[in-house]
Amino acid sequence: MPNTLWTLLVAAVAAVVAALAVGLVVTPRMEARKKRVGDVHTARDTFGATMLRILSICSLLKKFERPPADDPDWTPVMRERLTGERNRWWQQLDEATVWLLDNAATYAGSWPNARIIQFAIDYATHVRLVVLSEREEATKVELLLALTVPVQRQFFGWPWSRARHHFADHRAFDETVARISGEPSTS
Numbered sequence: 001m002p003n004t005l006w007t008l009l010v011a012a013v014a015a016v017v018a019a020l021a022v023g024l025v026v027t028p029r030m031e032a033r034k035k036r037v038g039d040v041h042t043a044r045d046t047f048g049a050t051m052l053r054i055l056s057i058c059s060l061l062k063k064f065e066r067p068p069a070d071d072p073d074w075t076p077v078m079r080e081r082l083t084g085e086r087n088r089w090w091q092q093l094d095e096a097t098v099w100l101l102d103n104a105a106t107y108a109g110s111w112p113n114a115r116i117i118q119f120a121i122d123y124a125t126h127v128r129l130v131v132l133s134e135r136e137e138a139t140k141v142e143l144l145l146a147l148t149v150p151v152q153r154q155f156f157g158w159p160w161s162r163a164r165h166h167f168a169d170h171r172a173f174d175e176t177v178a179r180i181s182g183e184p185s186t187s
Contacts, residue, residue, distance in 0.1 A: 040110040047100070053092065054096050054127065055145070060089055061089055061137065061141050067082075100127060104124045120151070123151045
């Protein structure tokens with residue numbers, strides 16, 4: 001009987017010491033890590049959502065172009081409304097590219113490969129430069145689409161699609177960057 005009591009007492013003390021050690025040392029570290037990992041995943045999700053936003057806004061800008069001034073089907077009121085919408089879309093593009101550039105360290109640094117980190121940073125830098133440039137709106141839209149489509153597929157596409165288009169996407173991105181660098185920024 002004394003051996004059983006002694007065994008139970010040692011087990012209880014060991015359990016209390018282990019629980020205290022876990023509660024005082026391990027749990028705070030895991031909670032801090034959980035927050036950091038959650039922030040990274042939130043930034044990655046926002047990165048993907050921002051790219052989809054850029055794609056959708058560019059599609060809207062292509063679809064709803066300004067009508068010619070002599071088009072009789074457009075009233076001055078409708079022209080003004082469309083201009084207001086287009087200005088709003090350009091403001092959204094501006095905000096999206098600002099977010100991409102300002103938060104690049106958070107989402108890009110979360111990937112394990114230096115090449116993909118650089119890919120995300122290059123993307124954020126170039127889309128922001130396109131929006132800031134003095135190019136014509138149609139050219140900006142075309143360049144934003146050419147930059148965003150391959151990057152979006154490489155970061156958020158299905159694994160098979162990413163693998164199948166890896167080289168083509170990187171080549172298309174590099175060609176668009178070369179085109180941006182080679183063109184004058186004024187219209």
